[in-house]
Amino acid sequence: MMLKFKHVAAAVLCMTLASVWAQQAKPLARLANGEVVSEQDLSDYLDNRIDLRQVARNAWGVEGVVQEMAMTRALVLDGGRLGLPRRDGEGTPKRFDDVYGLAVYKKLAPACEAPANEQEARKYFDSHPQAFVVPAQARVERIILPATTEIGGGSAMAWLQDQARAVITGKRKFGLIAMRAKGEYSLDAQGDLGWITLDGDHTIMRALKTVKAGELLGPVQDDEFVYLFSVLQKREARQLSWDESKSFAATRAVSYCREEAQTQMRADLFKRYGVEIDRAAIRELVAKANSANAVTDKAAGKPDEKADAKPQQ
Numbered sequence: 001m002m003l004k005f006k007h008v009a010a011a012v013l014c015m016t017l018a019s020v021w022a023q024q025a026k027p028l029a030r031l032a033n034g035e036v037v038s039e040q041d042l043s044d045y046l047d048n049r050i051d052l053r054q055v056a057r058n059a060w061g062v063e064g065v066v067q068e069m070a071m072t073r074a075l076v077l078d079g080g081r082l083g084l085p086r087r088d089g090e091g092t093p094k095r096f097d098d099v100y101g102l103a104v105y106k107k108l109a110p111a112c113e114a115p116a117n118e119q120e121a122r123k124y125f126d127s128h129p130q131a132f133v134v135p136a137q138a139r140v141e142r143i144i145l146p147a148t149t150e151i152g153g154g155s156a157m158a159w160l161q162d163q164a165r166a167v168i169t170g171k172r173k174f175g176l177i178a179m180r181a182k183g184e185y186s187l188d189a190q191g192d193l194g195w196i197t198l199d200g201d202h203t204i205m206r207a208l209k210t211v212k213a214g215e216l217l218g219p220v221q222d223d224e225f226v227y228l229f230s231v232l233q234k235r236e237a238r239q240l241s242w243d244e245s246k247s248f249a250a251t252r253a254v255s256y257c258r259e260e261a262q263t264q265m266r267a268d269l270f271k272r273y274g275v276e277i278d279r280a281a282i283r284e285l286v287a288k289a290n291s292a293n294a295v296t297d298k299a300a301g302k303p304d305e306k307a308d309a310k311p312q313q
Contacts, residue, residue: 026281028066032274033077035095037069039285045069045096059223059279059286060202067266067277072101074269079104108265112257114250121249125242131256132245136198136209136237141174141230143181144188147221151184160219160228167216167230174230192232204229224287 027036042065046053052068055061076097079086084107086093086100093100115121125132143163149156166172178191198209204222208229211217217229245252269275 026285027278028062028281028285029070029275029277031070031073031276035073037066037073041069041096042066049098059283062286063277063279063282066282069096070275070277071266071269072096072098074273074275075101075104075108077273078108078269082107105265109261110257112254112261114254118246118249121246121253122242124253125245125249128253128256129239131252132240132249134238134240137195137235138198138208138211138213138231139195139233140193140208141178141191141232142193143174143178143190143228145181145185145226147224147226149184156184156226157219157221160226164216164219164228177228195233198237223283 027038028042029037042056042062045065046056049065052065056065073096076095079100082104084104086097115124143160145151145156145160147156152159152162163172163177167174167177175191182190198205204217204220204227207217207220208231211229211231211234213231213234215231217227217231219226219228221227242249
């Protein structure tokens with residue numbers, strides 16, 4: 001199960017985002033026809049898509065939702081281009097019509113059929129080895145702090161550098177440092193994250209793939225956060241054998257076909273309609289939401305621990 005490294009409590013962040021959206025209107029995505037996916041569009045979309053509120057907890061998650069909105073809009077436009085009828089209903093048709101978008105997608109997507117028998121499944125296995133790879137996994141401890149945090153008389157980055165040296169020399173336990181960090185920032189899990197799947201193309205994920213068990217990664221800054229990771233255990237990526245795969249090869253052939261089709265269709269539609277996701281605008285939006293959260297916490301009288309407090313040994 002993939003775990004997203006930085007995320008903010010969904011309910012808190014969504015409420016704060018609503019306030020931020022009300023104050024500005026910077027496009028999060030653009031289409032070649034002049035349309036944009038605005039912050040208000042995102043707010044309205046999340047009002048209807050309750051299932052995505054847990055996803056929109058950080059810059060990565062918000063980017064994923066904006067990408068889905070852009071894909072839906074491109075499908076709606078392509079349905080109009082192809083003359084596919086829309087369902088009758090009251091009022092103006094929705095720009096981000098998930099139901100119509102799904103209907104268009106089903107019309108455009110290639111058929112993904114399971115191999116007819118074990119012999120055909122084996123042929124698929126031999127020709128698509130990439131579909132039968134178990135990705136690398138690691139049991140990871142993590143410390144995460146907003147980059148703007150002042151702790152130990154200095155910046156979060158400087159503090160984590162000191163803590164990393166203390167861990168390497170055996171003077172301090174990673175878990176105790178995580179407890180100290182939790183006193184500064186508790187909206188994300190600190191410490192042991194359990195086993196995570198090292199997939200995706202994010203910089204940190206790529207870096208973690210290179211770290212051996214017993215080693216540290218960081219401190220490193222990504223967007224508005226700084227991190228320190230400790231890899232406790234590691235399972236490298238592994239190509240499955242036919243004997244391991246034959247029981248589910250037919251169903252995997254279908255799921256992999258659908259994954260590839262979705263990726264290719266998104267690339268084609270984004271190119272056709274000139275979709276551009278503004279990652280900088282998304283990061284800025286989430287950073288402002290996090291800052292607003294911090295102000296709200298302070299106004300509510302949340303206890304502020306001493307900046308120079310140190311973990312107990």
